[in-house]
Amino acid sequence: MEAINSRNQVNIRGIRIIIFIRQAPIVESINRIFRNFNFRNGSGLLQFWACTPSNSEDMGCNLMLTDQTFMSTPDEGLQVYRRRCLENRYRFVGLETSVGNWIAGRAAQTRIADHWTIHHVLNHEDQHSIDIGGKGQLVLPVFFGQDAGNKLAGIIEFVTPVPKESYVEDFEHIHDLLENEGLKSEYLGKTIKVEYNDMIKFTLPLSAKFTDLHNKVTERFTDLEHEDFRVEYNDIEGNRLPISSDEDLRVCMAESSSKGGKFIRMYVLLNT
Known part of the structure; x- marks a missing residue:
């Protein structure tokens, strides 16, 4: 499969800059994934943010919203969201860049898939929350295979007019389509930092149960x-709350995503 050369123009302070981007064969793979995606008779928008390495000292990548897009049925709200994304289609995301609730940018930082469900609370002071409005969202980091060093190729973004209870089923579907193309993605989850007599860090799928958290903690401590x-x-109000059930863990993860957290900080205390 041949690579494709494309030309993109950016206007910065009245100066037109022409950027030539040599797109990898991943373009055709993403197109096939979008065409084969099963929307299950619902409305939705699929779009792809391509990643190119940055020359900045702040290790990160340049994300560019590509022309690879697919909409199951015409939807004015999704079209408006797409246009807003195109207005700011070139974005640098470093490890320390503040991305707020822009979960596509967060996925580029954490390398973990994430979703915006009915459990999330909009932050009207955050620009992405304003752009996304009451819609739902799933983002997946896409990696080239092991032969290519598992490098980040970009971010697939799936947006629905109304947020779902969960996007786990959609994630698994896209994950399978990626594998068919020789690509891969990390699971849908969150980075967890736990303090006890030291600090440990690990990731948990959003589908994780309380026993999974307990086992991770005892494995490391x-x-x-x-x-x-x-x-x-x-919690988001600063209250210290226990995690002692599957529901507690689900609420904790949902709140972290809703406030744009890159990770969840937890604390271990001995019962006396």
Whole structure:
């Protein structure tokens, strides 16, 4: 498959800059994925943010919203969102860049898929929250295969007019389509940082259960294996809350996504 040369123009302070981008064969793969995606009789928008390495000292990438897009049925709200994205289609995302609730940018930083569901609360002071409005969203980082060093190729963004309860089924569907193209994506999840007598970091799928969290903690803090302990976190209002059930963990993860958190900080305390 031959690569394609495309020319894009950017206007910065009245100066027209012409950027030539040599697109990788991934373009055809993304097109096939979009054509084969099953919208399950619902409305939705698929679009792709291509990633190119940055020369900046702040390690990151340049994301460019490409022409690869697919809409299942005409929807004015989705068309408006697409136009707003095109108005700012070139964005640099470094490891420390503040991306707010722009979860496509967050996925480029964390390399983990994420979604915007009915459980998320809009932050009207955040520009992306204003752009996305009451819509739902799923983003997946796309990686080239192991032969290419698992490099980030870009971000697939799936937007629906109304947020869903969960996008896990859509994630798994796109994940399978990526594998058919020799591409891959990380699971839908969150980065967790846990403090005890040290700091540990790991990732959990959004579908994780409380036992998964408990097992991860005891695997890393082996001295807790025979201890009676609890795990707590700070909610969006600063209240310290326990995580002792599957529902507690789900709420914790949903709140973290809603406030644009790159990770969730948790604390281990011994029960006395």
